[in-house]
Amino acid sequence: MNSYEIMRRNIEFDNPDRIGLRFNSLGVSDVYRIYTQIPRHLRQEQHGQIQMNKKPRPFKNFMDEWGCQWDKDANAGSGDMGMVVGHPLSDWSKFDEIVFPDPYAEGRFDGLEEALSQAEDKYIQLNSPQCLFERMHFMRGFENLLMDIYTEPEKVEALADKIIDYQIGIVKEAHRLSKGKINCFDTTDDWGTQSSLLISPALWRQIFKPRYKRLMDVIKSCGMHIRFHTDGKVNDIMEDFIELGFDIVNIHQPQLLGIKEIGEKFAGRICFEAAVDIQATLPTGDKKAIEDEVKNLMKYWATPKGGLIAVEYRYLDAIGATKESLECALENFQKHGRLSIKTS
DSSP: OOHHHHHHHHHHTOOOSBOEEEEGGGTEESEEEEEOOOOGGGOOGGGOSOOTTSOOOOOTTOBOTTSOEEEOOTTSOTTOOOEEEEOTTSSGGGGGGOOOOOTTOTTTTTTHHHHHHTOTTSEEEEEOOOOSHHHHHHHHOHHHHHHHHHHOHHHHHHHHHHHHHHHHHHHHHHHHHHTTOOOEEEEEOOOBOSSSBSSOHHHIIIIIHHHHHHHHHHHHHTTOEEEEEOOSOOGGGHHHHHHHTOOEEEESOHHHHOHHHHHHHHBTTBEEEEOSOTTTTGGGTOHHHHHHHHHHHHHHTOBTTBOEEEEOOSOHHHHTOOHHHHHHHHHHHHHHOBOOOOOO
16 A cells, blocks of 8 residues: 555545554655645745745744734744734724735745645645634734633634635635645644643534534535644544544644543544654653553554554654654554454
8 A cells, every 4th residue: 555545544444554654754754745835925035945845934023914923933943833922913903904814815835736746655735724723812812812702702703704714715725726636634723721621612612613614514525634733632522523524633642631531432433643642751762651652542542444643743852852752653653553454
């Protein structure tokens, strides 16, 4: 099986030979990722040459197309994501003045044809970050938005609809320009703390779930899978992810969710994309602990029919981990990642 088939079969529980792998920094990956780009009229010299297989990064004092001002530590590595320090909707009265980004803006998919030509036999994911909630708190401010969800739900919903309209446009344009060659829409929203969701599950279902459903319907109509990254303890909405039709959920802290607990409830119903726990395990450098966790992920999250993709965590300095620990994780996923094929 080639890389595309390994991934597809894991995602669709169609009897792959092994789990999927995505350790790009170590030169091992079944996945080829491309990224939406900054429109031509907003590009600056600091962005450098546009390559769709390279993720655009903000720089100090950069104003993005949503009106968010970014800061970035000049001493941080290229992997630093930066942070938003200026929120265009810090005052709701500015809502009607906001010019929301155009998903069809010229240059957003510059380099797409060349990027696709380099994908070879890999599974192609298009990354469009900050799907909904993250972009909302970038615009409004984190604390403001959390309060608004309870006190100004109509305004929150109006903003959410604008952002989902943008993401829907990205999906449609990517599908059109790629002639259906993109296999997966890849996006992010961190929803958990160390102990629970950031808001009540009831409010999440009332405000956010219907907007995700609008986006999901378009993604599925384009024949794409959906990969959704979320950090924190999101156990309370994992069932909702499945109901919405999320194909892959990316988890960096499997021990926080509970490897056995999550596996017993959801294995075989959604494909897990898992790193060795970036808080509890990978930073320790304990090779036995890393191997034991890989074995547990195989035991509880993989199934004989598939359902597991093993991934790296790239920002090792940020979590106090070493390249050696990451190499150990990959070696063990390769060692233990064969799948037993069920036969009738």
